[in-house]
Amino acid sequence: AQSVTQPDIHITVSEGASLELRCNYSYGATPYLFWYVQSPGQGLQLLLKYFSGDTLVQGIKGFEAEFKRSQSSFNLRKPSVHWSDAAEYFCAVGAGDNDMRFGAGTRLTVKP
Amino acid sequence: EAGVAQSPRYKIIEKRQSVAFWCNPISGHATLYWYQQILGQGPKLLIQFQNNGVVDDSQLPKDRFSAERLKGVDSTLKIQPAKLEDSAVYLCASSPSVDTQYFGPGTRLTVL
Numbered sequence: 230a231q232s233v234t235q236p237d238i239h240i241t242v243s244e245g246a247s248l249e250l251r252c253n254y255s256y257g258a259t260p261y262l263f264w265y266v267q268s269p270g271q272g273l274q275l276l277l278k279y280f281s282g283d284t285l286v287q288g289i290k291g292f293e294a295e296f297k298r299s300q301s302s303f304n305l306r307k308p309s310v311h312w313s314d315a316a317e318y319f320c321a322v323g324a325g326d327n328d329m330r331f332g333a334g335t336r337l338t339v340k341p
Numbered sequence: 342e343a344g345v346a347q348s349p350r351y352k353i354i355e356k357r358q359s360v361a362f363w364c365n366p367i368s369g370h371a372t373l374y375w376y377q378q379i380l381g382q383g384p385k386l387l388i389q390f391q392n393n394g395v396v397d398d399s400q401l402p403k404d405r406f407s408a409e410r411l412k413g414v415d416s417t418l419k420i421q422p423a424k425l426e427d428s429a430v431y432l433c434a435s436s437p438s439v440d441t442q443y444f445g446p447g448t449r450l451t452v453l
Contacts, residue, residue, distance in 0.1 A: 233383075329386065
């Protein structure tokens with residue numbers, strides 16, 4: 230079965246600084262990869278997804294992620310973080326049957 | 342387009358009591374999921390329905406948890422009897438096919 234590792238439990242960045250959240254997956258075939266964001270008391274909102282094609286994926290709110298098969302990674306990036314980006318970020322990997330597994334999440338704190 | 346609806350948003354019960362959660366997916370979405378999200382962790386799939394049939398319930402603690410989707414639309418998740426470790430947010434999601442899952446706001450359950 231597929232699995233996801235998010236190595237960083239908590240990251241703090243200054244507003245305006247760049248951001249990279251790490252995600253490593255384990256799956257035998259080409260995975261479906263997702264990044265979700267969860268604000269306190271809210272459900273999960275999809276930021277972006279990768280199914281196939283261009284390995285650099287653009288998402289909402291200025292986020293992007295790059296699929297690197299050789300590294301089994303799907304890291305999330307943003308060039309300039311805003312205070313409103315403070316939230317919990319979850320990477321997820323899905324198989325063709327819609328079976329999705331989530332990582333434990335990375336909590337992002339944004340310093341003024 | 343209306344999103345996934347869940348109720349109640351919050352529930353506090355004592356251990357050994359019963360509780361039920363309701364989910365109304367996005368119209369036309371054939372697949373419905375229930376997840377359990379314990380504080381500090383990523384969501385864990387409990388059960389997946391395709392229309393009114395169960396696709397995957399391998400992680401559902403069947404001695405106390407049950408779920409149904411009788412008419413292939415809305416769904417209920419029940420816990421009977423509840424234990425302290427069931428305290429979590431219960432998320433419902435729906436999907437039109439092998440694609441993105443759309444999440445509801447969740448029900449936060451506290452078991453005392």
